[in-house]
Amino acid sequence: MYIPYDIVAIIVFLMLxxxxxxLAEKKHYRSIKQRENQHKEILVFSAKTPPSDWQIESAxxxxxxxxxxxxxxxxxxxxxxxxxxxxxxAYESLIDRGRREAVLRMKEQxxxxxxxxxxxxxxxxxxxxxxxxxxxxSVEVFAYGTAVKTTPK
Amino acid sequence: xxxxxxxxxPGSKIIQHLGLVQGSTVRAKHVGKDILSGLKNIVGGELxxxxxxxxxxxxxxxSRMIEQAQSIGANAxxxxxxxxxxxxxxxxxxxxxxxxxxxxxEQN
Amino acid sequence: MQYQNPKLPDDINVTRSHPLKTFVKLLTMAxxxxxxxxxxxxxxxxxxxxxxxxxxxxxxxxxxxxxxxxEKEKPSVPQFYLQDLADRILAQSDAPEDMKxxxxxxxxxxxxxxxxxxxxxxxxxxxxxxxxxxxALAMVMAHEIAHIVNRDPITALxxxxxxxxALSAIFGSSDNALIRRFVGxxxxxxxxxxxxxxxxxxxxxxxxxxxxxxxxxxxxxxLFELFENMSTDDDSNLPEILTTHPYASKxxxxxxxxxxxxxxxxxxxITPNPLYKD
Numbered sequence: 001m002y003i004p005y006d007i008v009a010i011i012v013f014l015m016l017x018x019x020x021x022x023l024a025e026k027k028h029y030r031s032i033k034q035r036e037n038q039h040k041e042i043l044v045f046s047a048k049t050p051p052s053d054w055q056i057e058s059a060x061x062x063x064x065x066x067x068x069x070x071x072x073x074x075x076x077x078x079x080x081x082x083x084x085x086x087x088x089x090a091y092e093s094l095i096d097r098g099r100r101e102a103v104l105r106m107k108e109q110x111x112x113x114x115x116x117x118x119x120x121x122x123x124x125x126x127x128x129x130x131x132x133x134x135x136x137x138s139v140e141v142f143a144y145g146t147a148v149k150t151t152p153k
Numbered sequence: 154x155x156x157x158x159x160x161x162x163p164g165s166k167i168i169q170h171l172g173l174v175q176g177s178t179v180r181a182k183h184v185g186k187d188i189l190s191g192l193k194n195i196v197g198g199e200l201x202x203x204x205x206x207x208x209x210x211x212x213x214x215x216s217r218m219i220e221q222a223q224s225i226g227a228n229a230x231x232x233x234x235x236x237x238x239x240x241x242x243x244x245x246x247x248x249x250x251x252x253x254x255x256x257x258x259e260q261n
Numbered sequence: 262m263q264y265q266n267p268k269l270p271d272d273i274n275v276t277r278s279h280p281l282k283t284f285v286k287l288l289t290m291a292x293x294x295x296x297x298x299x300x301x302x303x304x305x306x307x308x309x310x311x312x313x314x315x316x317x318x319x320x321x322x323x324x325x326x327x328x329x330x331x332e333k334e335k336p337s338v339p340q341f342y343l344q345d346l347a348d349r350i351l352a353q354s355d356a357p358e359d360m361k362x363x364x365x366x367x368x369x370x371x372x373x374x375x376x377x378x379x380x381x382x383x384x385x386x387x388x389x390x391x392x393x394x395x396x397a398l399a400m401v402m403a404h405e406i407a408h409i410v411n412r413d414p415i416t417a418l419x420x421x422x423x424x425x426x427a428l429s430a431i432f433g434s435s436d437n438a439l440i441r442r443f444v445g446x447x448x449x450x451x452x453x454x455x456x457x458x459x460x461x462x463x464x465x466x467x468x469x470x471x472x473x474x475x476x477x478x479x480x481x482x483x484l485f486e487l488f489e490n491m492s493t494d495d496d497s498n499l500p501e502i503l504t505t506h507p508y509a510s511k512x513x514x515x516x517x518x519x520x521x522x523x524x525x526x527x528x529x530x531i532t533p534n535p536l537y538k539d
Contacts, residue, residue: 007442018280033271043266044173046232046252048160051262077280078181079440080287082243083294083431085183085206087213089276089283092179095246096274099175117264121173125238125246139240172266177274184431217273225267 013072021071025093032100039107043117044145050119055151060113062147064105067128068098069138098141099123106143115147154219155229155256162229165256171227175250176218180210181243210247211235218249227253291432295444298427299451306420310412315360315380318415322379339536340366343384343402346395350403353470356410364402372491376405378414390538391487394531396471396480403467411466413459420455424448456505464512468519478516479524480531485513 050056070078074090081088102123110118124142155162186202193200222230233251240246347362362380370387377383382405392398408414425448432444472478488509501508524530 004446007446010442022280040266040268043170043264045170045264046173046234046250047170048232051264073280073284076440077284077287078241078244080284080291081181083184083291084287085181085186087276088179088181088240088244089278090280091240091244091246092177093275095177095179095240095248099177103173121250122234123236123248123250125236125240125248127238127240167262169263169265174269175274188430220273221269224270224273 014076017072017074017076021073024071025097028097028101032097032104035104035108036100039104039111042107042110042115044103044107044121045117045119046121048120050117050148050150054148056148057151058113058115058149060115060147061144062106062109062115062118063142063144064102064107064109065140065142066098066101066105067138067140068094068101070094095125095139095141098125098139099143102141102143106145110147113147113149115149117150118145118147121145154222154227156215156219156233156251157229157231158233158251160231162231162254162256164259165229166259167229167231167254167256169255171222171225171253171255173250174218174221174225174227174230174253175248176214176216176221177246177248178210178213178217179240179244179246180206182206187243207237207245207247210245211237211249214247214249218251222253225253227255229254229256291440291444292447294431295428295447298431299424299448302423302427303420303451303455306416306423309419310416313415315357315412319361319379322377322381337366339384339386339389340364342536343389343398346399346402347382347406350399350406350470350474353473354406354410354466356406360410362406362409372487374401374405376408376414378418380409382406382409389534389536392483392534393537394480394483395534396475396478396531397483397487398534398536399471399474400467400481400484403470404463405467407463407466407470408459411459411462413463417452417456417459421452424452450502453503453505457501457507460506460512461515464515468516472519475530477524477530478520482513482516482520482524485509485516489513 070091074094077090078088081090103121106118106121122144124140124144126140126142128138128140155165157163161167182203186206190200190202218230218233230251230253233249236248236250238246238248343364343366344362347364351360351362360380362382365381365383366389367383367385369385371385372387372391374382374384374388382402384401388401389398392401428444428448432440468478468481471481492509501511506512
């Protein structure tokens with residue numbers, strides 16, 4: 001009996017990638033939502049400065065970053081998508097997760113100095129493929145801003 | 154929806170800051186465009202197909218940001234910034250973010 | 262001025278479509294695209310092969326002669342005999358005037374013969390000495406000449422080249438081994454299918470010509486009997502879909518159906534192959 005072993009191996013990888021990838025994504029989203037709720041008291045703005053009438057006790061640069069990577073299944077989906085073009089659904093959730101995670105980590109840092117708000121928040125996104133331009137490595141999402149601690153009146 | 158990339162909405166007064174809103178989308182180019190653009194690369198000039206693709210995606214990202222702002226009752230977005238990053242060869246992320254605010258017209 | 266962060270809705274920045282649905286959709290589209298490319302390029306290759314004059318083929322082969330060392334070939338008795346056989350068969354075919362067959366004879370024990378560009382047919386000692394009857398040898402020759410007359414070598418070449426270029430332009434950039442593997446397999450399977458079609462047509466045409474040449478088709482079956490005996494041991498576990506030629510048993514059956522039942526050695530219709538060595 002002739003069995004194309006390489007195809008079988010790839011299909012197994014695809015199924016593993018799909019199963020574990022979906023599982024990991026669900027788990028990550030659950031953790032994101034839970035922590036977003038936990039840190040909802042820290043406010044984030046892209047406005048440059050807090051209003052002039054605030055009593056500011058301290059200000060510091062805070063940052064959060066995360067590197068996320070896609071699973072084998074999503075990578076496969078992308079390479080198919082690349083033939084026809086259009087919206088890459090599989091990567092949108094990846095970036096969404098990365099960005100929310102980066103903001104959360106930034107908030108967690110702000111929480112250490114008990115700051116109540118972060119101003120002038122900016123984002124950087126960069127792909128850090130391992131030297132192979134055609135193969136997707138992973139994406140780094142970086143968020144930074146100025147955390148401001150105000151004196152209670 | 155008023156959108157600016159300065160601190161304020163000129164002519165209006167900000168009465169409430171509602172925080173960061175963002176919109177993003179990931180788009181892939183297709184092979185046909187690739188081949189044509191490869192030829193175009195020989196002579197240089199604008200790659201119209203890519204310009205359109207990125208512009209389309211940027212519009213979608215913007216409309217997603219507006220959707221977020223609307224959902225929390227904002228009527229303007231200030232301090233808007235755009236970012237384009239290549240996620241992998243052949244795919245680009247278009248990202249736009251700003252601060253959702255509620256403004257009212259200034260009384261003179 | 263108030264500062265607050267109301268809770269944002271969750272999934273504005275992601276598309277909530279099921280990944281498996283997208284997967285099936287894209288895979289189907291890719292498969293359809295690959296099929297369209299392969300089939301249309303096959304039609305293109307067939308059309309081009311008819312449009313390219315035979316003398317172009319010969320001219321291309323002339324350039325390769327020096328490299329292949331074909332010119333150094335010493336004329337031999339088997340070669341003269343085979344060349345004469347080729348000319349007699351060619352006369353029975355509907356080949357165009359300018360088509361010429363050049364027979365090459367190689368002293369190796371390989372049981373094989375093949376036709377290539379420019380009307381060149383190669384025979385190996387291994388096969389020539391194994392066939393008892395001249396008719397079986399003529400069947401091999403007629404089969405190879407049919408390939409040339411049908412322009413199979415140049416069609417296969419054109420199809421192979423154009424498909425490889427088109428598919429690598431479309432699918433080559435995708436960084437996934439699986440897609441390349443699938444498309445590659447699809448390409449291989451279709452080219453094998455075309456190859457089997459070519460072989461079947463060459464069998465049919467070849468048989469018709471020796472039928473005309475000898476006035477009967479007897480003896481032709483010996484060739485396929487030989488193939489059938491050879492194929493039972495090693496590659497019998499390969500399904501026909503993965504082979505370049507139809508199964509020898511099917512080819513034998515196809516020939517037997519054409520022959521009438523007066524074909525026996527004792528009928529005197531079959532003449533011995535002078536090159537046969539026991």
